[in-house]
Amino acid sequence: QSALTQPASVSGSPGQSITISCTGTGSDVGGYNYVSWYQQHPGKAPKLIIYDVNSRPSGVSSRFSGSRSGNTASLTISGLQAEDEADYYCSSYTSSSTGVFGGGTKLTVL
């Protein structure tokens, strides 16, 4: 199974909204309602921010939202804040009964 495809980097100014895409196939992103998104700050463990395509864990800001169209999932962060600067990874369940991550996207808050 190949890694899901994410843009290497995105950027935005405080207060703006950004969207990170995650493209897979019908055997992963498009085939199951099991897409997750993680935020990772340097030197820290990943943090789950979206699961099951568009659900937020308790305590995660409503500024984070997820969606999917066909084989592409998306993470949108609205009202960008300096603390949102981090690496973001998507993950999907696959037909191999395992998970696969995207390559990661570095978000820079200008």
Added chain:
Amino acid sequence: EVQLVQSGSEVIQPGESLKISCKGSGYNFTNYWIGWVRQMPGKGLEWMGIIYPDDSDTRYSPSFQGQVTISADKSINTAFLQWSSLKASDTAMYYCARTDFSSSGDYWGQGTLVTVSS
């Protein structure tokens, strides 16, 4: 409070074996899967596999099948990741995560840094 506490950093010579651990607390350890994730220096995350501690049902990602062994001992609420013969390319941070069968990790360990060097 849910916690996953991993064993400490390791510096290992090529060809040696190693077993690292991940101890869960604050929840029913046998009701959730535990996943292992590799992060090589400066690189992204990779799912290695998951295990269900109650019956040791284990699923490996294709890239890691045959390269590592994932196990668990539910009597001590601990999952393990082991290698029989490490290579320099195994140098990485390894994380464990509480997950469901779909590999959605809601709680993560602090990571174990494994350095393979002569």
